Amino acid sequence: MRPAALIFDKDGTLFDFHATWGGWSRGLIEAEAGGDAALARRIAEALGYDMAAGRFSPDSIVIAATAGEIADRMLPLLPGGDRAALIARMNARSAKAPQVPAVPLGPLFADLAARRLALGLVTNDSEAPARAHLHASGLSARFGFVAGADSGHGAKPAPGQLVACAAAFGLAPAACAMIGDSLHDLHAARAAGMTAIAVLTGLAARDSLAPHADLVLDHIGALPDWLDEQGITKP
Template sequence: MSPAALIFDKDGTLFDFQATWGGWSRGMIEAEAGGDAALTHALAAALGYDMQAGRFSSDSIVIAATPPEIADRMLPLLPGQDRAALIARMNARAARAPQVPAVPLGPLFEDLAARGLALGLVTNDAEAPARAHLGAAGLGAAFGFVAGADSGFGGKPAPGQLLACAAALGLAPADCAMIGDSLHDLHAARAAGMTAIAVLSGIAGRGTLAPHADLVLEDIGGLPGWLDGKGITKA
Protein backbone atom coordinates (compact mmCIF):
# COMPACT_ATOMS: atom_id res chain seq x y z
CA MET A 1 0.00 0.00 0.00
CA SER A 2 1.35 3.43 -0.92
CA PRO A 3 1.95 5.84 1.97
CA ALA A 4 -0.12 8.97 2.50
CA ALA A 5 2.96 10.92 3.59
CA LEU A 6 6.68 10.96 2.90
CA ILE A 7 8.96 12.25 5.64
CA PHE A 8 12.49 13.13 4.55
CA ASP A 9 15.83 13.46 6.23
CA LYS A 10 17.89 16.38 4.88
CA ASP A 11 21.64 15.82 4.72
CA GLY A 12 22.54 12.82 2.60
CA THR A 13 18.92 12.49 1.45
CA LEU A 14 17.76 15.73 -0.18
CA PHE A 15 21.37 16.86 -0.50
CA ASP A 16 24.47 14.84 -1.32
CA PHE A 17 26.40 14.56 1.95
CA GLN A 18 30.01 14.53 0.82
CA ALA A 19 29.53 17.08 -1.97
CA THR A 20 27.77 19.48 0.40
CA TRP A 21 29.69 19.14 3.63
CA GLY A 22 33.13 17.94 2.53
CA GLY A 23 34.63 21.27 1.53
CA TRP A 24 32.58 23.31 4.01
CA SER A 25 33.83 21.26 6.96
CA ARG A 26 37.45 22.00 6.13
CA GLY A 27 36.76 25.72 6.58
CA MET A 28 34.85 25.16 9.81
CA ILE A 29 37.64 23.05 11.31
CA GLU A 30 40.36 25.48 10.26
CA ALA A 31 38.41 28.42 11.67
CA GLU A 32 37.93 26.74 15.05
CA ALA A 33 41.60 25.73 15.13
CA GLY A 34 42.66 29.35 14.59
CA GLY A 35 45.57 28.44 12.34
CA ASP A 36 47.04 25.84 14.71
CA ALA A 37 48.05 22.92 12.46
CA ALA A 38 48.17 20.37 15.28
CA LEU A 39 44.74 21.41 16.54
CA THR A 40 43.36 21.30 13.01
CA HIS A 41 44.54 17.71 12.68
CA ALA A 42 43.15 16.76 16.10
CA LEU A 43 39.72 18.27 15.39
CA ALA A 44 39.56 16.56 12.01
CA ALA A 45 40.44 13.22 13.57
CA ALA A 46 37.82 13.67 16.30
CA LEU A 47 35.15 14.31 13.65
CA GLY A 48 36.25 11.53 11.32
CA TYR A 49 37.25 13.98 8.58
CA ASP A 50 40.11 13.58 6.09
CA MET A 51 41.55 17.08 5.57
CA GLN A 52 43.50 16.04 2.50
CA ALA A 53 40.63 14.30 0.72
CA GLY A 54 37.95 16.66 2.04
CA ARG A 55 35.69 13.72 2.96
CA PHE A 56 34.20 12.09 6.03
CA SER A 57 34.83 8.50 7.03
CA SER A 58 31.90 6.11 7.08
CA ASP A 59 31.89 6.10 10.90
CA SER A 60 32.09 9.88 11.37
CA ILE A 61 29.96 11.30 14.17
CA VAL A 62 28.96 14.13 11.82
CA ILE A 63 26.86 11.86 9.60
CA ALA A 64 23.90 11.61 11.97
CA ALA A 65 24.73 13.59 15.11
CA THR A 66 23.05 16.79 16.28
CA PRO A 67 25.04 20.06 16.46
CA PRO A 68 25.34 19.79 20.27
CA GLU A 69 26.70 16.25 19.94
CA ILE A 70 29.26 17.40 17.38
CA ALA A 71 30.21 20.33 19.60
CA ASP A 72 30.70 17.99 22.55
CA ARG A 73 33.12 15.93 20.47
CA MET A 74 35.13 19.09 19.69
CA LEU A 75 35.07 20.82 23.07
CA PRO A 76 37.70 18.65 24.83
CA LEU A 77 40.15 19.93 22.21
CA LEU A 78 39.02 23.55 22.67
CA PRO A 79 39.61 24.33 26.37
CA GLY A 80 37.97 27.54 27.48
CA GLN A 81 35.50 27.59 24.62
CA ASP A 82 31.86 28.20 25.50
CA ARG A 83 29.59 25.35 24.38
CA ALA A 84 26.62 27.51 23.46
CA ALA A 85 28.82 29.91 21.51
CA LEU A 86 30.43 27.05 19.59
CA ILE A 87 27.02 25.60 18.69
CA ALA A 88 25.82 29.03 17.59
CA ARG A 89 28.87 29.48 15.34
CA MET A 90 28.38 26.05 13.84
CA ASN A 91 24.70 26.70 13.12
CA ALA A 92 25.40 30.11 11.61
CA ARG A 93 28.07 28.67 9.30
CA ALA A 94 25.87 25.72 8.40
CA ALA A 95 23.00 28.00 7.37
CA ARG A 96 25.30 29.59 4.78
CA ALA A 97 26.68 26.30 3.42
CA PRO A 98 25.82 25.80 -0.27
CA GLN A 99 23.78 22.61 -0.66
CA VAL A 100 24.35 20.16 -3.53
CA PRO A 101 21.05 18.41 -4.38
CA ALA A 102 21.18 14.63 -4.60
CA VAL A 103 18.83 14.86 -7.62
CA PRO A 104 17.00 17.76 -9.34
CA LEU A 105 14.63 18.61 -6.50
CA GLY A 106 12.13 20.90 -8.24
CA PRO A 107 10.71 18.33 -10.69
CA LEU A 108 10.70 15.59 -8.05
CA PHE A 109 8.74 17.58 -5.51
CA GLU A 110 6.32 18.82 -8.15
CA ASP A 111 5.65 15.15 -8.94
CA LEU A 112 5.16 14.24 -5.29
CA ALA A 113 2.86 17.21 -4.68
CA ALA A 114 0.78 16.30 -7.74
CA ARG A 115 0.19 12.87 -6.19
CA GLY A 116 -1.44 14.49 -3.18
CA LEU A 117 1.17 13.23 -0.74
CA ALA A 118 1.72 15.02 2.54
CA LEU A 119 5.40 15.89 3.02
CA GLY A 120 7.54 16.44 6.09
CA LEU A 121 11.20 16.93 6.90
CA VAL A 122 13.00 15.91 10.09
CA THR A 123 16.71 16.43 10.57
CA ASN A 124 19.34 16.21 13.27
CA ASP A 125 20.58 19.58 12.01
CA ALA A 126 19.18 22.63 13.78
CA GLU A 127 15.87 23.94 12.45
CA ALA A 128 17.09 27.39 11.32
CA PRO A 129 19.85 26.08 9.02
CA ALA A 130 17.45 23.43 7.71
CA ARG A 131 14.87 26.05 6.75
CA ALA A 132 17.60 28.17 5.16
CA HIS A 133 18.74 25.22 3.05
CA LEU A 134 15.19 24.39 1.99
CA GLY A 135 14.53 27.99 1.04
CA ALA A 136 17.71 28.22 -1.02
CA ALA A 137 16.69 25.04 -2.86
CA GLY A 138 13.24 26.45 -3.66
CA LEU A 139 11.53 24.06 -1.24
CA GLY A 140 10.58 26.53 1.47
CA ALA A 141 6.87 25.84 1.02
CA ALA A 142 7.09 22.16 0.06
CA PHE A 143 6.77 20.65 3.53
CA GLY A 144 3.80 20.64 5.88
CA PHE A 145 6.14 20.03 8.83
CA VAL A 146 9.82 20.79 9.43
CA ALA A 147 11.72 19.91 12.60
CA GLY A 148 15.34 20.04 13.64
CA ALA A 149 17.01 18.53 16.65
CA ASP A 150 16.36 21.77 18.54
CA SER A 151 12.63 22.00 17.70
CA GLY A 152 11.45 20.34 20.89
CA PHE A 153 10.86 16.78 19.68
CA GLY A 154 14.34 15.33 20.26
CA GLY A 155 16.56 13.91 17.56
CA LYS A 156 16.86 10.66 15.63
CA PRO A 157 17.15 7.69 16.26
CA ALA A 158 14.39 8.44 18.79
CA PRO A 159 10.95 8.64 17.14
CA GLY A 160 9.79 11.98 18.59
CA GLN A 161 10.28 14.05 15.44
CA LEU A 162 8.53 11.49 13.27
CA LEU A 163 5.58 11.09 15.60
CA ALA A 164 5.20 14.86 15.83
CA CYS A 165 5.30 15.07 12.04
CA ALA A 166 2.59 12.43 11.62
CA ALA A 167 0.41 14.21 14.16
CA ALA A 168 0.92 17.58 12.48
CA LEU A 169 -0.02 16.09 9.11
CA GLY A 170 -3.10 14.42 10.63
CA LEU A 171 -1.98 10.89 9.80
CA ALA A 172 -1.28 7.66 11.63
CA PRO A 173 2.42 6.68 11.71
CA ALA A 174 1.62 3.52 9.75
CA ASP A 175 0.48 5.70 6.85
CA CYS A 176 3.89 7.41 6.63
CA ALA A 177 7.24 6.47 5.11
CA MET A 178 10.56 7.84 6.37
CA ILE A 179 13.33 8.33 3.80
CA GLY A 180 16.91 8.70 5.02
CA ASP A 181 20.54 7.81 4.45
CA SER A 182 21.62 6.68 7.91
CA LEU A 183 20.85 4.04 10.49
CA HIS A 184 19.56 6.83 12.75
CA ASP A 185 16.85 7.52 10.15
CA LEU A 186 15.90 3.87 9.77
CA HIS A 187 15.88 3.17 13.50
CA ALA A 188 13.67 6.22 14.05
CA ALA A 189 11.28 4.99 11.38
CA ARG A 190 11.07 1.56 13.01
CA ALA A 191 10.53 3.06 16.46
CA ALA A 192 7.73 5.26 15.09
CA GLY A 193 6.03 2.40 13.26
CA MET A 194 6.66 3.82 9.79
CA THR A 195 7.93 2.33 6.54
CA ALA A 196 11.73 2.72 6.45
CA ILE A 197 13.27 3.69 3.09
CA ALA A 198 17.04 3.98 2.73
CA VAL A 199 18.88 6.00 0.09
CA LEU A 200 22.53 5.67 -0.87
CA SER A 201 23.25 9.38 -1.40
CA GLY A 202 24.86 9.62 2.02
CA ILE A 203 27.92 7.79 3.32
CA ALA A 204 26.49 4.47 4.53
CA GLY A 205 26.42 1.68 1.95
CA ARG A 206 23.74 -0.79 0.95
CA GLY A 207 25.18 -3.53 3.14
CA THR A 208 24.86 -1.33 6.22
CA LEU A 209 21.38 0.00 5.50
CA ALA A 210 19.52 -2.86 3.80
CA PRO A 211 19.06 -5.08 6.90
CA HIS A 212 17.18 -2.22 8.58
CA ALA A 213 15.14 -0.97 5.60
CA ASP A 214 11.96 -1.99 3.84
CA LEU A 215 13.39 -0.57 0.62
CA VAL A 216 16.76 0.70 -0.61
CA LEU A 217 16.96 3.28 -3.41
CA GLU A 218 20.03 4.79 -5.05
CA ASP A 219 18.58 8.22 -4.26
CA ILE A 220 15.22 9.94 -3.79
CA GLY A 221 14.82 10.13 -7.56
CA GLY A 222 13.64 6.52 -7.33
CA LEU A 223 10.56 7.40 -5.27
CA PRO A 224 8.14 7.96 -8.19
CA GLY A 225 9.01 4.56 -9.64
CA TRP A 226 8.40 2.90 -6.29
CA LEU A 227 5.10 4.75 -5.85
CA ASP A 228 4.10 3.62 -9.34
CA GLY A 229 4.81 0.00 -8.38
CA LYS A 230 7.59 -0.51 -10.91
CA GLY A 231 9.08 -3.49 -9.15
CA ILE A 232 11.79 -1.81 -7.11
CA THR A 233 12.79 -4.24 -4.36
CA LYS A 234 14.78 -4.11 -1.16
CA ALA A 235 17.74 -6.06 -2.54
Protein backbone atom coordinates in the same frame (compact mmCIF):
# COMPACT_ATOMS: atom_id res chain seq x y z
CA MET B 1 -0.19 0.37 3.92
CA ARG B 2 0.43 2.75 1.02
CA PRO B 3 2.01 5.95 2.32
CA ALA B 4 -0.02 9.14 2.52
CA ALA B 5 3.05 11.10 3.64
CA LEU B 6 6.76 11.07 2.90
CA ILE B 7 9.10 12.31 5.61
CA PHE B 8 12.62 13.15 4.51
CA ASP B 9 15.96 13.44 6.22
CA LYS B 10 18.04 16.37 4.90
CA ASP B 11 21.80 15.80 4.75
CA GLY B 12 22.69 12.80 2.62
CA THR B 13 19.10 12.48 1.45
CA LEU B 14 17.89 15.71 -0.15
CA PHE B 15 21.48 16.86 -0.49
CA ASP B 16 24.57 14.83 -1.35
CA PHE B 17 26.57 14.55 1.86
CA HIS B 18 30.15 14.62 0.58
CA ALA B 19 29.52 17.22 -2.12
CA THR B 20 27.82 19.54 0.35
CA TRP B 21 29.80 19.13 3.54
CA GLY B 22 33.24 17.94 2.45
CA GLY B 23 34.83 21.30 1.71
CA TRP B 24 32.64 23.22 4.16
CA SER B 25 33.84 21.11 7.06
CA ARG B 26 37.46 21.92 6.33
CA GLY B 27 36.62 25.62 6.68
CA LEU B 28 34.84 25.07 9.99
CA ILE B 29 37.69 23.01 11.41
CA GLU B 30 40.35 25.50 10.34
CA ALA B 31 38.36 28.42 11.73
CA GLU B 32 37.88 26.75 15.11
CA ALA B 33 41.57 25.78 15.20
CA GLY B 34 42.51 29.44 14.75
CA GLY B 35 45.29 28.71 12.28
CA ASP B 36 46.88 25.98 14.40
CA ALA B 37 47.46 23.17 11.89
CA ALA B 38 48.15 20.55 14.57
CA LEU B 39 44.93 21.44 16.39
CA ALA B 40 43.00 21.31 13.11
CA ARG B 41 44.28 17.77 12.55
CA ARG B 42 43.18 16.73 16.05
CA ILE B 43 39.70 18.19 15.56
CA ALA B 44 39.43 16.48 12.18
CA GLU B 45 40.43 13.15 13.70
CA ALA B 46 37.85 13.56 16.47
CA LEU B 47 35.15 14.16 13.87
CA GLY B 48 36.24 11.36 11.54
CA TYR B 49 37.24 13.78 8.78
CA ASP B 50 40.13 13.37 6.35
CA MET B 51 41.59 16.86 5.82
CA ALA B 52 43.58 15.80 2.75
CA ALA B 53 40.67 14.10 0.98
CA GLY B 54 37.97 16.44 2.28
CA ARG B 55 35.78 13.46 3.16
CA PHE B 56 34.24 11.89 6.25
CA SER B 57 34.74 8.28 7.25
CA PRO B 58 31.64 6.05 7.14
CA ASP B 59 31.61 5.90 10.96
CA SER B 60 32.02 9.65 11.52
CA ILE B 61 29.89 11.13 14.30
CA VAL B 62 28.93 13.92 11.91
CA ILE B 63 26.78 11.64 9.74
CA ALA B 64 23.75 11.75 12.00
CA ALA B 65 24.75 13.77 15.05
CA THR B 66 23.12 16.92 16.35
CA ALA B 67 25.02 20.19 16.49
CA GLY B 68 25.29 19.72 20.25
CA GLU B 69 26.81 16.26 19.90
CA ILE B 70 29.36 17.53 17.37
CA ALA B 71 30.21 20.45 19.65
CA ASP B 72 30.70 18.06 22.56
CA ARG B 73 33.19 16.07 20.50
CA MET B 74 35.13 19.24 19.64
CA LEU B 75 35.08 21.05 23.00
CA PRO B 76 37.71 18.91 24.79
CA LEU B 77 40.15 20.11 22.14
CA LEU B 78 39.17 23.76 22.60
CA PRO B 79 40.11 24.65 26.20
CA GLY B 80 37.91 27.39 27.55
CA GLY B 81 35.49 26.98 24.68
CA ASP B 82 31.86 27.90 25.27
CA ARG B 83 29.40 25.20 24.14
CA ALA B 84 26.51 27.53 23.32
CA ALA B 85 28.79 29.90 21.42
CA LEU B 86 30.33 27.04 19.44
CA ILE B 87 26.90 25.69 18.49
CA ALA B 88 25.80 29.18 17.44
CA ARG B 89 28.88 29.55 15.23
CA MET B 90 28.30 26.13 13.69
CA ASN B 91 24.64 26.89 12.99
CA ALA B 92 25.46 30.27 11.46
CA ARG B 93 28.08 28.75 9.16
CA SER B 94 25.83 25.82 8.31
CA ALA B 95 22.94 28.06 7.26
CA LYS B 96 25.18 29.65 4.62
CA ALA B 97 26.62 26.39 3.28
CA PRO B 98 25.74 25.87 -0.41
CA GLN B 99 23.72 22.67 -0.70
CA VAL B 100 24.37 20.23 -3.55
CA PRO B 101 21.12 18.42 -4.42
CA ALA B 102 21.28 14.65 -4.60
CA VAL B 103 19.04 14.89 -7.69
CA PRO B 104 17.20 17.82 -9.34
CA LEU B 105 14.81 18.66 -6.52
CA GLY B 106 12.34 21.03 -8.19
CA PRO B 107 10.91 18.51 -10.67
CA LEU B 108 10.94 15.71 -8.10
CA PHE B 109 8.97 17.63 -5.48
CA ALA B 110 6.54 18.93 -8.08
CA ASP B 111 5.90 15.27 -8.95
CA LEU B 112 5.44 14.28 -5.30
CA ALA B 113 3.10 17.19 -4.62
CA ALA B 114 1.02 16.24 -7.67
CA ARG B 115 0.45 12.84 -6.06
CA ARG B 116 -1.18 14.67 -3.12
CA LEU B 117 1.30 13.33 -0.60
CA ALA B 118 1.99 15.24 2.60
CA LEU B 119 5.71 16.06 2.81
CA GLY B 120 7.80 16.55 5.93
CA LEU B 121 11.44 17.09 6.85
CA VAL B 122 13.07 15.86 10.06
CA THR B 123 16.78 16.35 10.60
CA ASN B 124 19.35 16.16 13.35
CA ASP B 125 20.62 19.49 12.08
CA SER B 126 19.20 22.52 13.87
CA GLU B 127 15.90 23.84 12.56
CA ALA B 128 17.08 27.31 11.46
CA PRO B 129 19.83 26.03 9.11
CA ALA B 130 17.44 23.38 7.78
CA ARG B 131 14.85 26.00 6.90
CA ALA B 132 17.57 28.18 5.33
CA HIS B 133 18.66 25.26 3.15
CA LEU B 134 15.09 24.56 2.04
CA HIS B 135 14.54 28.24 1.24
CA ALA B 136 17.75 28.46 -0.77
CA SER B 137 16.69 25.39 -2.74
CA GLY B 138 13.21 26.75 -3.45
CA LEU B 139 11.54 23.98 -1.44
CA SER B 140 10.14 25.76 1.61
CA ALA B 141 6.55 25.74 0.36
CA ARG B 142 6.66 22.01 -0.36
CA PHE B 143 7.02 20.93 3.28
CA GLY B 144 4.10 20.99 5.67
CA PHE B 145 6.30 20.08 8.63
CA VAL B 146 9.95 20.82 9.41
CA ALA B 147 11.76 19.80 12.60
CA GLY B 148 15.37 19.91 13.70
CA ALA B 149 17.04 18.45 16.75
CA ASP B 150 16.31 21.68 18.63
CA SER B 151 12.59 21.86 17.74
CA GLY B 152 11.37 20.17 20.89
CA HIS B 153 10.68 16.66 19.56
CA GLY B 154 14.04 15.08 20.30
CA ALA B 155 16.46 13.74 17.70
CA LYS B 156 16.83 10.57 15.67
CA PRO B 157 17.16 7.61 16.29
CA ALA B 158 14.38 8.39 18.78
CA PRO B 159 10.99 8.58 17.01
CA GLY B 160 9.73 11.87 18.48
CA GLN B 161 10.23 13.99 15.35
CA LEU B 162 8.48 11.42 13.17
CA VAL B 163 5.57 10.95 15.53
CA ALA B 164 5.13 14.74 15.74
CA CYS B 165 5.16 14.99 11.94
CA ALA B 166 2.51 12.29 11.55
CA ALA B 167 0.37 14.00 14.17
CA ALA B 168 0.72 17.36 12.42
CA PHE B 169 -0.57 15.72 9.23
CA GLY B 170 -3.41 13.99 11.07
CA LEU B 171 -2.07 10.60 10.04
CA ALA B 172 -1.22 7.37 11.79
CA PRO B 173 2.53 6.66 11.71
CA ALA B 174 1.83 3.54 9.64
CA ALA B 175 0.56 5.81 6.86
CA CYS B 176 3.97 7.51 6.58
CA ALA B 177 7.29 6.55 5.05
CA MET B 178 10.63 7.88 6.30
CA ILE B 179 13.41 8.35 3.74
CA GLY B 180 16.98 8.71 4.99
CA ASP B 181 20.62 7.80 4.45
CA SER B 182 21.66 6.65 7.93
CA LEU B 183 20.86 3.98 10.47
CA HIS B 184 19.56 6.74 12.75
CA ASP B 185 16.87 7.47 10.14
CA LEU B 186 15.91 3.84 9.74
CA HIS B 187 15.87 3.12 13.46
CA ALA B 188 13.66 6.17 14.04
CA ALA B 189 11.29 4.96 11.33
CA ARG B 190 11.08 1.52 12.91
CA ALA B 191 10.50 2.96 16.38
CA ALA B 192 7.72 5.19 15.03
CA GLY B 193 6.05 2.36 13.12
CA MET B 194 6.71 3.83 9.69
CA THR B 195 7.96 2.39 6.41
CA ALA B 196 11.75 2.76 6.35
CA ILE B 197 13.34 3.71 3.02
CA ALA B 198 17.12 4.03 2.70
CA VAL B 199 19.02 6.02 0.08
CA LEU B 200 22.69 5.76 -0.83
CA THR B 201 23.59 9.46 -1.17
CA GLY B 202 25.08 9.66 2.30
CA LEU B 203 28.05 7.82 3.77
CA ALA B 204 26.50 4.46 4.66
CA ALA B 205 26.75 1.53 2.28
CA ARG B 206 23.89 -0.61 1.03
CA ASP B 207 25.06 -3.62 3.06
CA SER B 208 24.80 -1.70 6.34
CA LEU B 209 21.43 -0.11 5.57
CA ALA B 210 19.56 -2.94 3.86
CA PRO B 211 18.94 -5.12 6.95
CA HIS B 212 17.13 -2.21 8.61
CA ALA B 213 15.16 -0.92 5.61
CA ASP B 214 11.98 -1.96 3.84
CA LEU B 215 13.47 -0.60 0.62
CA VAL B 216 16.87 0.69 -0.53
CA LEU B 217 17.04 3.21 -3.39
CA ASP B 218 20.11 4.69 -5.04
CA HIS B 219 18.66 8.18 -4.47
CA ILE B 220 15.36 9.96 -3.88
CA GLY B 221 14.92 10.41 -7.63
CA ALA B 222 13.77 6.79 -7.71
CA LEU B 223 10.76 7.52 -5.49
CA PRO B 224 8.27 8.23 -8.32
CA ASP B 225 8.81 4.77 -9.82
CA TRP B 226 8.27 3.16 -6.43
CA LEU B 227 5.14 5.26 -5.84
CA ASP B 228 3.80 4.17 -9.22
CA GLU B 229 4.26 0.56 -8.11
CA GLN B 230 2.27 1.36 -4.97
CA GLY B 231 -0.57 2.77 -7.04
CA ILE B 232 0.09 6.33 -5.89
CA THR B 233 -0.06 8.08 -9.22
CA LYS B 234 -0.48 11.60 -10.50
CA PRO B 235 -4.04 12.60 -11.50
